[in-house]
Amino acid sequence: MLELLRQALIIIGVLAVPFLIASGLTWGERRLLALFQDRYGPNRVGPGGVLQVAADMFKILMKEDWTPPFADRPVFVLAPAIIIIATLSSFAVLTFAPGIAVADLNIGLLFFLAMSSMAVYSVVLAGWASNNKYALLGSLRAVGQMLSYEVFMGLSLMGVVIQAGSFSLGTITRAQQHLWFCVPQVVGFVVFTIAGLAETRRIPFDLPEAESELVAGYHTEYSGLKFAMFFLGEYVGITLIAALVTALFLGGWWGPVLPPLVWFLLKTLVVIAFFILVRAALPRLRFDQLMEFGWKLMLPLSLLNLLVTGAVVLWQEGLRF
């Protein structure tokens, strides 16, 4: 009974905490960006402006939720739900601290990769169902971008998998007790972080929603709660990628003094802050440059990393025999 209660609490926590972080990020990102940009950011509502989140949520819920008459209504409504479901369910396979996980699947990583592929559908369907040229161009870009970046996103993780000998995120983190994987797998670390930025459609990879070209890209026609879902979905996505970077490369919960869960949270927040810093520093790539970068640089790099890691691991095992 107690075990059941514990499980239920973990499930609720895993559902609630990413949401809390994501909605906190809508304020935190603006404050951090403001800090980098020599201005104040939202600082009026509540202490330091934290209640901005509540004010924003209230405003967006009160907005008219308009479905354009020319849109394909069922798909138009479905699309924002997919992105939330796909990104949130990936949290299920994460192990935040020893014993704190919803389901530490033995194929956890594959589950995550599958789910992030599902998220592409959301963007594609949103753009297609909107029946708007900007939205269509945005979702066209999104398909190209996310599909090609997923290829080496998966490949960049295989080095970690080889070293840990498992697809389970819990096992992978446990294997980092003495050495974080960001040291031996530095190439994988860099490639995965970049691919993660592309997956979450952040600057410099925010082409699907490039506001200076495509107004708002695939969610041009969205408003009210449906827009809020995309908006929140993006932040949940950032949180997910940051949590994965933490679990796979930054030693997950390992750390001195503080309890494991706190370490995990801290590392995740640092990675998120890094993502925000990238946004403050870089302009946006062009579509063909993005593809070139992906296929001609990142893919060979991650393949090479995989080969070298495999060879080294085989050589070490050979020594042991």
Add this chain to the structure above:
Amino acid sequence: MPLRDFRIPEFDAPEVQLPTGELAHETTIVSMGPQHPSTHGVLRLMLKLDGESVLQVVPVIGYLHRGTEKIAEKRSYAMIVPYTDRLDYISSMYMNLGYVRAVEGLLGIEAPPRARVIRTILGELQRIASHLVWLGTFGLDLGAWTAFIYCFRERELILDLFEQICGARLTYNAIRIGGIVADLPAGWEDGLRAYLTAQEQGLRDYEGLLTGNPVFRARIEGIGVISAADALNWGLSGPSLRGSGSTFDLRKDDPYECYGEVDFHVATADSGDCLGRYEVRIQEMHESLSIIRQLLPRLQEPGEVQTKVPRVLKPPAGEFYAHVEAPRGIFGVYVVSDGSANPVRVRFRSPSFANLSALNTMCAGMKLADVVAILGSIDIVLGEVDR
């Protein structure tokens, strides 16, 4: 003449030939603007796209047409000055100057020496302020947000200086026929000195963020190339022309106010692409700072800032054309008088209009994202295009 139907734009310019051996495609027509985040006002671009490649761009203008030239025929000479503020509202000071110089030429009068020094300083401050808006929005067009905030931080200081002189921060009406609105308030020079120091640090900040940034360079290098000959044929002027290697600058070629008495280089770049135009404007900001520094000692000389002009201006019948090197290029004003209190005709030659006309040439074979970059790099202000 029948009204032109803007819903179906006339795509009559020759189409760009795509490399052969590609699949059959369908073209899309996208109407970009007049409500669009990066058309810099109310410009509408009709784009013929093949996927992401641009086949043709047709600018549709006139959304900000206010009939300034026609209104000017019913106003006295002094009353027209505030209307010129609204032409290129990013560099109102220079619009004032162009018009005022035309009327002064018509009257055969000249501003006193102190007013000329102040005019030159205000003009160069305005040039920097205008280039800062350009740099900020250009970065924004490419997704670089931080530079935008940095640029507006320093522009704020310039606006404060302007505000101390004339009370306005955007439409100044500060340069008057025969002089300027008022002498400098006490302590203004100290503010100017503080600004110059802040601006030098500011320029280092922007360049640190953008110039060496590989993503930024990749986005603008080799994009929107126009040769010097083409640029001249299209009537380009200002940084858009000098970015193609020309050294044409009215401040050097036909000096007015104090430009003949200061030492400065005309910034040019040879590449003719967005990067060239970017480099020219950055360089021009440095040059402007140097011009202001050279003129600073001359602010100590006391003197009148306004010559005596009659209350009702009635220039002798005749015509006069004056031109100045505004931040965007040649701003020319042609005034015809019949001896009465109102001009018969006032005609403005606006640089943005000519610069915009070359857009289709520059965009040939580019990607959709490049159109935004190119439009940003030629730096148009719709108030001046439409008038």
